[in-house]
Structure formats: structure tokens, C-alpha cells
Amino acid sequence: MAKDPTTDLSRRERQILDVIYRLGRATVAEVVADLPDAPSYSAVRALMGIMEEKGQLTHEQDGARYIYLPTVSREKARKGVLKSVVQTFFDGSSRQAIAALLELPESKFSREELDALSALIEKAKKEGR
Amino acid sequence: MAKDPTTDLSRRERQILDVIYRLGRATVAEVVADLPDAPSYSAVRALMGIMEEKGQLTHEQDGARYIYLPTVSREKARKGVLKSVVQTFFDGSSRQAIAALLELPESKFSREELDALSALIEKAKKEGR
DNA sequence: AGCACGCTGCTAAAGAACTAGCATCCTCGA
DNA sequence: TCGAGGATGCTAGTTCTTTAGCAGCGTGCT
The missing domain is CATH 1.10.10.10 (Winged helix-like DNA-binding domain superfamily/Winged helix DNA-binding domain)
Structure with missing residues (x-):
């Protein structure tokens, strides 16, 4: 492992x-x-x-x-960190983590960013079907 | 401090x-x-x-x-961790972090979860206006 | 009540992390 | 070409982390 x-x-x-x-x-x-x-x-x-x-x-x-x-690419490191954070602080639920990010005071999304996220979610919905 | x-x-x-x-x-x-x-x-x-x-x-x-x-509530710890992860690995962009979470292989969202997330984003859009 | 089990308090010591300073080498500008 | 500035290689020492083991006490079971 x-x-x-x-x-x-x-x-x-x-x-x-x-x-x-x-x-x-x-x-x-x-x-x-x-x-x-x-x-x-x-x-x-x-x-x-x-x-x-x-x-x-x-x-x-x-x-x-x-x-x-x-030596570990930023990509991989990102995934690893997210995975462990989700595991440790969000009971393994990425959804909860995302919700927390959306509500983070520091986040401040622009209209465009929100649209982009909507699109990503729509995409996930289609793929999940 | x-x-x-x-x-x-x-x-x-x-x-x-x-x-x-x-x-x-x-x-x-x-x-x-x-x-x-x-x-x-x-x-x-x-x-x-x-x-x-x-x-x-x-x-x-x-x-x-x-x-x-x-001694620090899970809530506060969550926020602190997310903030620092976003800062360190996502150039301060929560949007990128969310995108990465959506694409994480471990994530596997149910239909209901995706709907809930859509709702959250819609809410953010309204509030941001 | 008596006994076994599990958990805490404490002490002490090995190991890893952290720091400092000197000597040397390379690079760039005059 | 020569000198100054800055960066690395190394060695040694201090401090903090991490570990183990023993003694005593409370709890629950028989």
C-alpha cells in the first residue's frame, strides 16, 4: 500500500x-x-x-x-491531499467538502466561476446515468 | 494572532x-x-x-x-484545513479545488448529491447578485 | 469481597529533527 | 583576469520528538 x-x-x-x-x-x-x-x-x-x-x-x-x-506532481499531490482531507474531516463525503468550500468566506466566486461549476455538475449528472 | x-x-x-x-x-x-x-x-x-x-x-x-x-471544533478545523489546502495547492482558487473534488475517482456522487450541489450553486448565484 | 484486566502517572533514554558555522566552489561584473 | 557575493558540502552539537517499561489505581466480574 x-x-x-x-x-x-x-x-x-x-x-x-x-x-x-x-x-x-x-x-x-x-x-x-x-x-x-x-x-x-x-x-x-x-x-x-x-x-x-x-x-x-x-x-x-x-x-x-x-x-x-x-518529485510528486502537483496533480497527484492535489488528489492525495483532497482525498485525505475528505476522509478525515468530511466522513469521506466529497459533497460535504464541496459544500464547505462553497460557503468558505474566502471563496468569493465570480459569476463565471459559478457557471463553470454548474456545467461540471451537469456533466457529472449525465455521466452518472 | x-x-x-x-x-x-x-x-x-x-x-x-x-x-x-x-x-x-x-x-x-x-x-x-x-x-x-x-x-x-x-x-x-x-x-x-x-x-x-x-x-x-x-x-x-x-x-x-x-x-x-x-479543543478546536470540527467546523473550525475544516475551514482551516480547506483554506490552507486551497492556498497551497490551488492558487487560492476554491473553484479549482471544487473541480478537483468533482473529478476525484473516490467521489462517486449520487443523483441526490449532485442536485443538492446544484442548488447550492444556484443559491450562491442569487446571493452574489 | 477478591481477582484480573485495563488505564493512567511517571521516569528515563534512544532517535530524529533542527541549528550553526566554516571551508570551498561557482558565477557574474568591473 | 581578478575580486566580491552568494550558494553548496560538511561536521558537530543542541533540542525536541518519540519510544518503552514499571508502579499504582479504578472497574467490573465471579
């Missing part, structure tokens, strides 16, 4: 990975800059080294420095 | 808290049973004690044993 990668991370490691997912790709300096309670540069660097060893990150060379990126 | 509780947890602590959110409330034994890579009973017990000190858990007495529950 595939182990949930998010379950296997220490606190800082998860923070770092989150930053990288948010940015897509990032240098050590960028990660430090984006970390809420930034520890030392060295610390972050060491952690990222470990994460690379463990296989959660890779790096590309860019001139003198490294640009880190996740 | 309220600190993000999920950011402040160690690996095991987060695992434990997740189990408790999943179950709503739980004894130590139940948590152990639900943990994928269960450590010793003692270990879990110690961790939960620490988490209670830190304020993430409380317990109620039930006969001889403790029943633990989170």
Missing part, C-alpha cells in the same frame, strides 16, 4: 514542501523567505537536503544554485 | 489529531487501533498527554478511562 507522503513528514518538512508546492519550484532562499517563522538558512538547507535523500524533492541546477521541485 | 494549529504539530501529533477528528472522540486504545503504523500504547499515551498540555486536546472522564477530543 502506498504510504501517504503527507503523513510521513516532520513539521518543518511539511512546511517546506508546502511552500514549494505553492511556488511550483523554489530555491532555498525563496523557501526561507516564504516560511512564516523562518528558521536559519542553514537549517532549511539541511532539511531540504534530507528531503531530497528521502525522495520528496529533486533539484535542477541553475547556474550556481539549486532549484528544488517536488 | 492565532497560529495555525496544523502547522504547529509534529508528525505523530498530527497523525493522532487526524484520527481523533475522524472519529470525533477517541480513547487512547482507539487511536492506537486506527494508526497506520501503530507505535506502542505508551508512546501514544504520552503524546496525547503532551497534546493536552499544549492545548490541542481535552479529555472527558468515562469511568476509568479518558475520552479525548479536540
Whole structure:
């Protein structure tokens, strides 16, 4: 059974990975800059080294420095996270999760977005038949 | 300023808290049973004690044993988690998150659920106007 | 009442995470 | 070409997490 990668991370490691997912790709300096309670540069660097060893990150060379990126695609990570959130907080019901998202104060949908969502639901209705 | 509780947890602590959110409330034994890579009973017990000190858990007495529950309501936890997931993996777009949920293989919506979602969206459209 | 079972309180120690600083190497601009 | 700035490789030490085991107490059953 595939182990949930998010379950296997220490606190800082998860923070770092989150930053990288948010940015897509990032240098050590960028990660430090984006970390809420930034520890030392060295610390972050060491952690990222470990994460690379463990296989959660890779790096590309860019001139003198490294640009880190996740080994798991954002797509896959998204699915994994959603799945576990639904499981943990919504009794396995995606519907409830969607409802909560719709009611989230931060959401603020435009007319177009709502239309797009309607369309998606219609599509699901047709396919489910 | 309220600190993000999920950011402040160690690996095991987060695992434990997740189990408790999943179950709503739980004894130590139940948590152990639900943990994928269960450590010793003692270990879990110690961790939960620490988490209670830190304020993430409380317990109620039930006969001889403790029943633990989170100090933060499931409601609030849900919102917090969704917000951070949307932020980290969906560029702050709830719409994208919803779309991903709709397309999640695990989702499998019933006809009724889809209708309920349609209704919610219609409601949002009206309110947004 | 007596007994077995399960759960908590505590102590202590191994292990992993986290941090710092120095030496070295590469890159870019003067 | 030469120097400055910045980034990595490493080593070592501290701190926090995570673990186990023993002792005592309450609960429920016989």
C-alpha cells in the first residue's frame, strides 16, 4: 500500500514542501523567505537536503544554485491531499467538502466561476446515468 | 494572532489529531487501533498527554478511562484545513479545488448529491447578485 | 469481597529533527 | 583576469520528538 507522503513528514518538512508546492519550484532562499517563522538558512538547507535523500524533492541546477521541485506532481499531490482531507474531516463525503468550500468566506466566486461549476455538475449528472 | 494549529504539530501529533477528528472522540486504545503504523500504547499515551498540555486536546472522564477530543471544533478545523489546502495547492482558487473534488475517482456522487450541489450553486448565484 | 484486566502517572533514554558555522566552489561584473 | 557575493558540502552539537517499561489505581466480574 502506498504510504501517504503527507503523513510521513516532520513539521518543518511539511512546511517546506508546502511552500514549494505553492511556488511550483523554489530555491532555498525563496523557501526561507516564504516560511512564516523562518528558521536559519542553514537549517532549511539541511532539511531540504534530507528531503531530497528521502525522495520528496529533486533539484535542477541553475547556474550556481539549486532549484528544488517536488518529485510528486502537483496533480497527484492535489488528489492525495483532497482525498485525505475528505476522509478525515468530511466522513469521506466529497459533497460535504464541496459544500464547505462553497460557503468558505474566502471563496468569493465570480459569476463565471459559478457557471463553470454548474456545467461540471451537469456533466457529472449525465455521466452518472 | 492565532497560529495555525496544523502547522504547529509534529508528525505523530498530527497523525493522532487526524484520527481523533475522524472519529470525533477517541480513547487512547482507539487511536492506537486506527494508526497506520501503530507505535506502542505508551508512546501514544504520552503524546496525547503532551497534546493536552499544549492545548490541542481535552479529555472527558468515562469511568476509568479518558475520552479525548479536540479543543478546536470540527467546523473550525475544516475551514482551516480547506483554506490552507486551497492556498497551497490551488492558487487560492476554491473553484479549482471544487473541480478537483468533482473529478476525484473516490467521489462517486449520487443523483441526490449532485442536485443538492446544484442548488447550492444556484443559491450562491442569487446571493452574489 | 477478591481477582484480573485495563488505564493512567511517571521516569528515563534512544532517535530524529533542527541549528550553526566554516571551508570551498561557482558565477557574474568591473 | 581578478575580486566580491552568494550558494553548496560538511561536521558537530543542541533540542525536541518519540519510544518503552514499571508502579499504582479504578472497574467490573465471579
